[in-house]
Amino acid sequence: MKIYEKAPAKINLLLDVLRKREDGYHEVEMIMTMVDLADRLEMSELPRDTIIISSQVGYIPLDEKNLAFQAARLIKERYEVQQGVYIHLDKKIPVAAGLAGGSSDAAATLRGLNRLWRLNIPEEELCALGAELGSDVPFCVTGGTALASGRGEKLEPINCPPQCWVVLAKPPINVSTADVYGRLRANELKTHPSIAGMRKALARGSFHEMCGNLGNVLETVTLELYPEVRQLKESMIRLGADGVLMSGSGPTVFGLVSKEAKLARIYNGLRGFCKEVYVVRMLT
Ligand SMILES: C[C@@](CO)(OP(=O)(O)O)[C@H](O)COP(=O)(O)OP(=O)(O)OC[C@H]1O[C@@H](n2ccc(N)nc2=O)[C@H](O)[C@@H]1O
Numbered sequence: 366m367k368i369y370e371k372a373p374a375k376i377n378l379l380l381d382v383l384r385k386r387e388d389g390y391h392e393v394e395m396i397m398t399m400v401d402l403a404d405r406l407e408m409s410e411l412p413r414d415t416i417i418i419s420s421q422v423g424y425i426p427l428d429e430k431n432l433a434f435q436a437a438r439l440i441k442e443r444y445e446v447q448q449g450v451y452i453h454l455d456k457k458i459p460v461a462a463g464l465a466g467g468s469s470d471a472a473a474t475l476r477g478l479n480r481l482w483r484l485n486i487p488e489e490e491l492c493a494l495g496a497e498l499g500s501d502v503p504f505c506v507t508g509g510t511a512l513a514s515g516r517g518e519k520l521e522p523i524n525c526p527p528q529c530w531v532v533l534a535k536p537p538i539n540v541s542t543a544d545v546y547g548r549l550r551a552n553e554l555k556t557h558p559s560i561a562g563m564r565k566a567l568a569r570g571s572f573h574e575m576c577g578n579l580g581n582v583l584e585t586v587t588l589e590l591y592p593e594v595r596q597l598k599e600s601m602i603r604l605g606a607d608g609v610l611m612s613g614s615g616p617t618v619f620g621l622v623s624k625e626a627k628l629a630r631i632y633n634g635l636r637g638f639c640k641e642v643y644v645v646r647m648l649t
């Protein structure tokens with residue numbers, strides 16, 4: 366038997382850090398949503414009790430470092446599954462980009478193997494498994510739009526954003542999430558984005574208010590370390606995007622655009638100096 370799962374990319378419409386915790390993680394409040402740029406996973410049973418990962422791209426690990434491998438191993442161990450699985454990852458989401466590509470692959474693996482092996486694991490339990498793999502994995506299990514707190518694993522579903530275009534641009538640099546959190550001075554942050562403001566904007570379905578309430582405190586670190594990310598933000602604003610923000614720890618910058626007529630100018634303007642540009646829709 367063979368099954369397929371989509372693993373969409375996430376963006377953070379808002380990312381606030383409240384404090385550093387004793388366990389080394391940071392207490393966060395984030396508003397997260399999915400966009401229509403997705404990896405595709407194909408999972409099939411193997412006659413031998415083993416996990417094999419393949420991908421069409423050569424720049425991700427295919428061994429136990431791969432988050433899909435870790436998800437398969439976890440579910441096999443926890444539910445004492447003695448069957449093997451072959452997982453092919455058709456990667457479309459840029460890697461180490463702040464778009465949770467690896468986390469979404471892990472979440473899709475949990476969902477997919479739950480179906481393939483008919484385990485009937487409830488979504489809540491899949492989320493708890495996901496939290497063992499990474500802070501963003503529980504959100505990727507549920508998808509939709511959510512307010513995430515704790516280290517990212519506590520989820521409250523909220524109104525989805527009004528439909529719009531999302532332009533994603535990833536500069537050719539690698540940003541380590543651990544490094545960005547490590548450099549953040551959480552208790553010295555001068556301003557915090559407003560969760561209440563963003564929630565209200567989404568509840569009202571106001572595109573304009575959503576753009577006005579975008580905010581990400583990790584920009585204070587990544588934009589200082591990598592001036593090209595700041596330049597990318599400035600270019601997107603200049604080219605006419607209605608709201609612009611860095612996603613997660615970066616380096617991807619997203620622009621929200623309400624009018625299709627504006628897209629060509631933004632896309633062509635960015636492509637002049639940034640190779641990886643994608644025009645997608647919100648997944649609502
Ligand atoms: C910043 C965010 C925003 O959505 O995403 P990305 O930029 O990675 O996409 C997330 O908080 C990232 O989540 P994820 O990538 O799953 O992080 P994890 O694997 O759990 O943690 C990687 C490292 O980041 C730091 N970390 C992560 C989450 C958190 N709330 N506090 C932290 O300090 C820790 O140093 C941890 O060792």
Ligand SMILES: Nc1ncnc2c1ncn2[C@@H]1O[C@H](COP(=O)(O)OP(=O)(O)O)[C@@H](O)[C@H]1O
Nearest residue numbers: 430431432460461462463464465466467468470
């Ligand atoms: N299935 C996977 N897809 C992409 N990257 C993966 C995967 N499994 C493990 N990784 C590793 O995880 C790291 C973070 O990748 P990714 O999840 O794309 O980053 P981000 O959370 O910043 O969007 C990369 O260094 C990559 O080598």
